[in-house]
Amino acid sequence: MGKKILLEHIDKPEIKGIEGYIKYGGYRSIEKALKKMTPDEITEEVKKSGLRGRGGAGFPTGMKWSFLFKGSDKPRYLLCNADESEPGTFKDRLIMEKIPHLLVEGMIASSYALGVRTAYIYIRGEYMYILRILEQAIAEAYAKGYLGEKILGSDYSLDLYVHPGGGAYICGEETALIESLEGKRGNPRIKPPFPAVAGLWGCPTIVNNVETIAKVPFIINEGGETYSKIGIGASTGTKLISACGNINKPGVYEIELGLPVEEFIYSDEYCGGIKGGKQLKAVVPGGSSVPILPQRLVTKTAAGTPRLMSYESLAEGGFQTGSMLGSGGFIVFDEDQCVVRNTWNFSRFYHHESCGQCSPCREGTGWMEKILHRLEHGHGHMEDIDLLWDVQRKVEGNTICPFGDASAWPVAAAIRHFRDEFEWHVLNPEECTRRNYGMGVAAAEPELV
Amino acid sequence: MAKVTIDNVTVEVPDGTTILNAARAIGENVPPAMCYYSKLKGSGGKCRVCLVKVTKSSEANPRGMPKLVASCCTTVADGMVVENVTSPEVIEARKGIVELLLINHPLDCPVCDQAGECHLQDLSYEHGAATTRYDFERRTFEKIDIGPYIQLHMNRCILCYRCVYTADQLTDGRVHGVINRGDHAEISTYISNIIDNDFSGNVIDVCPVGALTDRTFRFKSRVWFTKPMDAHCDCDKCSGKVTLWLQGEEVLRVTGRKDQYGEVDEFICNTCRFERKKKSDWVIEGPRRIGTHSVISQNHLPYELNVVNPQIAQPQ
Ligand SMILES: Cc1cc2nc3c(=O)[nH]c(=O)nc-3n(C[C@H](O)[C@H](O)[C@H](O)COP(=O)(O)O)c2cc1C
Ligand code: SF4
Ligand code: SF4
Ligand code: FES
Numbered sequence: 001m002g003k004k005i006l007l008e009h010i011d012k013p014e015i016k017g018i019e020g021y022i023k024y025g026g027y028r029s030i031e032k033a034l035k036k037m038t039p040d041e042i043t044e045e046v047k048k049s050g051l052r053g054r055g056g057a058g059f060p061t062g063m064k065w066s067f068l069f070k071g072s073d074k075p076r077y078l079l080c081n082a083d084e085s086e087p088g089t090f091k092d093r094l095i096m097e098k099i100p101h102l103l104v105e106g107m108i109a110s111s112y113a114l115g116v117r118t119a120y121i122y123i124r125g126e127y128m129y130i131l132r133i134l135e136q137a138i139a140e141a142y143a144k145g146y147l148g149e150k151i152l153g154s155d156y157s158l159d160l161y162v163h164p165g166g167g168a169y170i171c172g173e174e175t176a177l178i179e180s181l182e183g184k185r186g187n188p189r190i191k192p193p194f195p196a197v198a199g200l201w202g203c204p205t206i207v208n209n210v211e212t213i214a215k216v217p218f219i220i221n222e223g224g225e226t227y228s229k230i231g232i233g234a235s236t237g238t239k240l241i242s243a244c245g246n247i248n249k250p251g252v253y254e255i256e257l258g259l260p261v262e263e264f265i266y267s268d269e270y271c272g273g274i275k276g277g278k279q280l281k282a283v284v285p286g287g288s289s290v291p292i293l294p295q296r297l298v299t300k301t302a303a304g305t306p307r308l309m310s311y312e313s314l315a316e317g318g319f320q321t322g323s324m325l326g327s328g329g330f331i332v333f334d335e336d337q338c339v340v341r342n343t344w345n346f347s348r349f350y351h352h353e354s355c356g357q358c359s360p361c362r363e364g365t366g367w368m369e370k371i372l373h374r375l376e377h378g379h380g381h382m383e384d385i386d387l388l389w390d391v392q393r394k395v396e397g398n399t400i401c402p403f404g405d406a407s408a409w410p411v412a413a414a415i416r417h418f419r420d421e422f423e424w425h426v427l428n429p430e431e432c433t434r435r436n437y438g439m440g441v442a443a444a445e446p447e448l449v
Numbered sequence: 450m451a452k453v454t455i456d457n458v459t460v461e462v463p464d465g466t467t468i469l470n471a472a473r474a475i476g477e478n479v480p481p482a483m484c485y486y487s488k489l490k491g492s493g494g495k496c497r498v499c500l501v502k503v504t505k506s507s508e509a510n511p512r513g514m515p516k517l518v519a520s521c522c523t524t525v526a527d528g529m530v531v532e533n534v535t536s537p538e539v540i541e542a543r544k545g546i547v548e549l550l551l552i553n554h555p556l557d558c559p560v561c562d563q564a565g566e567c568h569l570q571d572l573s574y575e576h577g578a579a580t581t582r583y584d585f586e587r588r589t590f591e592k593i594d595i596g597p598y599i600q601l602h603m604n605r606c607i608l609c610y611r612c613v614y615t616a617d618q619l620t621d622g623r624v625h626g627v628i629n630r631g632d633h634a635e636i637s638t639y640i641s642n643i644i645d646n647d648f649s650g651n652v653i654d655v656c657p658v659g660a661l662t663d664r665t666f667r668f669k670s671r672v673w674f675t676k677p678m679d680a681h682c683d684c685d686k687c688s689g690k691v692t693l694w695l696q697g698e699e700v701l702r703v704t705g706r707k708d709q710y711g712e713v714d715e716f717i718c719n720t721c722r723f724e725r726k727k728k729s730d731w732v733i734e735g736p737r738r739i740g741t742h743s744v745i746s747q748n749h750l751p752y753e754l755n756v757v758n759p760q761i762a763q764p765q
Binding site for chain 1: 495500548583633
């Protein structure tokens with residue numbers, strides 16, 4: 001049983017309200033922070049903890065906080081990124097739905113550390129019911145004196161607001177989020193300047209993911225060092241993984257980083273193995289944007305060492321034989337699933353969600369989707385596979401924001417590892433519309449290809 | 450001041466200068482720019498045709514940058530080394546971007562008033578392929594008249610946002626902008642509006658393609674059949690300094706004075722642009738020198754391309 005930092009009391013329904021939350025030890029970090037610690041001491045603890053951003057990029061949070069520009073008298077802002085829209089990722093939602101005060105507490109503690117007087121939670125528009133839950137929690141926190149003027153009798157005051165997005169994945173990108181919060185079209189900004197220097201309304205701003213913020217109370221209560229001892233190497237602490245696909249127990253799991261992937265998939269404590277006793281075919285370990293791993297690279301790296309759930313181990317082998325931990329959206333495919341169809345599905349998402357600001361992404365996402373649609377529906381040509389490879393290369397690395405890369409990587413990895421399956425679709429145009437090229441086909445009828 | 454080397458030529462420019470403007474200071478091998486417009490604050494970064502490779506970040510940091518960067522919005526640092534045309538990687542990426550810009554473009558140059566002074570046309574001649582690999586249906590929109598003077602051909606738009614910045618920065622109350630997302634994003638006046646103010650015509654001048662064209666010039670002639678003359682008048686709204694495009698004695702079109710990068714020196718008002726269409730309205734200064742950047746103006750054939758027509762000999 002791994003260490004639980006966030007979800008220890010998730011099964012207690014009363015934890016949703018402030019009384020229940022306090023009963024299980026909630027809001028202790030605010031008392032401790034305001035009464036015993038300076039803001040810089042908190043940042044120092046966060047640095048010591050080795051906490052890394054849980055929004056996808058895994059950037060060290062303490063370091064990010066220390067970049068916050070303090071040399072002007074402009075107000076500073078803390079924004080919580082609750083836009084969670086990556087296909088396969090549904091972890092932040094659990095925290096906000098069941099333990100909303102954990103996020104509120106984290107926001108208060110982090111705001112204090114950053115010298116922020118106004119903070120926002122930017123939540124995706126589709127989570128409207130969660131917005132209500134958060135507003136309720138915030139109202140309770142105000143009533144108890146954890147928010148508002150002179151919190152707990154200290155000199156520190158903070159206002160916290162929730163703001164819904166309009167339903168665009170791209171507004172999860174931090175600078176697009178800022179534009180959207182300012183009331184503009186959610187186009188990512190060109191960086192530099194980075195938000196830590198000029199963010200919301202041109203003021204120094206920190207953007208952090210829900211899960212990142214929710215880790216802060218533990219770090220204040222128990223100390224950064226305690227946190228850093230959980231996990232493995234530079235992947236400290238725990239991580240929420242939203243597991244879905246062909247597994248027996250889909251859901252959100254809090255794992256200690258360093259857990260072997262094999263254990264995560266097959267142990268009853270987590271995914272509980274592949275549904276129906278089928279074989280594993282592939283895994284997308286970190287949300288739709290990260291490269292897909294074929295079965296032989298899921299539980300072991302190319303070097304033959306066990307693959308672990310950590311930033312480093314999942315990335316081992318680079319894009320040739322590795323992937324990324326990303327935002328923790330763990331999607332499992334069994335032997336009967338079609339990689340081409342899945343790639344097309346992801347591509348359709350990126351085509352739909354590109355903001356359209358820069359030309360490679362605006363035009364490339366549509367082109368990739370159309371080629372994949374054609375391949376999947378039995379109208380593809382052999383040249384389409386190379387063309388697809390070429391188009392993704394033209395998009396990757398040439399765009400304003402990482403969305404372009406995110407749209408290209410899944411396509412590249414699918415071709416890299418499952419080229420035979422693409423070819424099968426071209427060679428069997430009629431059959432590929434009737435059934436999937438599962439692993440069974442390759443094994444039983446190898447001469448088919 | 451910062452010393453920067455671009456394609457083996459070193460130039461000294463003030464701190465904060467972008468790579469593109471440093472290249473413009475050198476004057477040769479200038480990266481193309483479809484969205485950056487020096488007179489429009491915040492423009493640039495979107496079209497990505499100006500990508501260059503930074504092989505050395507600065508004197509203090511000899512490492513290069515991991516990705517190609519947009520030269521229009523990356524500032525120089527002392528000791529920076531940049532490759533533009535000397536980098537095969539840059540040329541390759543630029544080719545790719547031109548290809549992507551063209552996949553949904555109607556390629557209707559024969560009936561487009563911008564032909565001959567279109568930056569996308571120039572780019573395609575320089576970097577594009579002679580044939581397309583895109584065999585899907587192209588995205589189309591209806592063309593619309595926004596007011597009596599301006600026509601919008603959304604099919605040709607490359608979403609450079611220049612017209613949006615122009616309306617924002619030159620006029621009060623912008624009524625057009627970008628709606629929708631991705632490859633369905635379009636320039637539009639929200640709920641059929643007309644663009645109606647004294648400086649609206651400038652969106653035509655800033656548009657790098659034929660998406661926004663002058664209705665008073667529509668189908669009157671081809672640009673290369675008209676003769677550009679600098680002229681001025683006493684105008685109470687703008688500087689009155691314009692270029693007239695003449696056919697014989699007839700003024701077919703009035704535009705701002707554009708430099709070799711296609712940028713106007715000064716923005717002009719609608720009265721000058723659309724209403725002063727008699728030669729006698731103007732004091733003629735003399736012929737306007739036109740940059741020879743336009744391939745059409747030079748009668749170039751795209752000989753370096755793998756042209757479909759085998760009868761065109763390919764010089765070695
Ligand atoms: C296209 C795109 C979508 C993103 N969506 C999200 C999101 O939904 N939630 C999130 O927390 N971060 C998202 N990010 C990452 C954010 O830009 C940012 O890095 C993150 O919120 C920083 O928080 P962290 O340091 O706590 O991870 C997205 C990034 C990109 C490029
Ligand atoms: S990469 Fe895509 S999503 Fe990002 S700014 Fe460019 S068009 Fe928008
Ligand atoms: S209409 Fe012209 S100026 Fe406006 S965004 Fe499109 S291409 Fe750019
Ligand atoms: S000119 Fe630099 S990106 Fe368009």
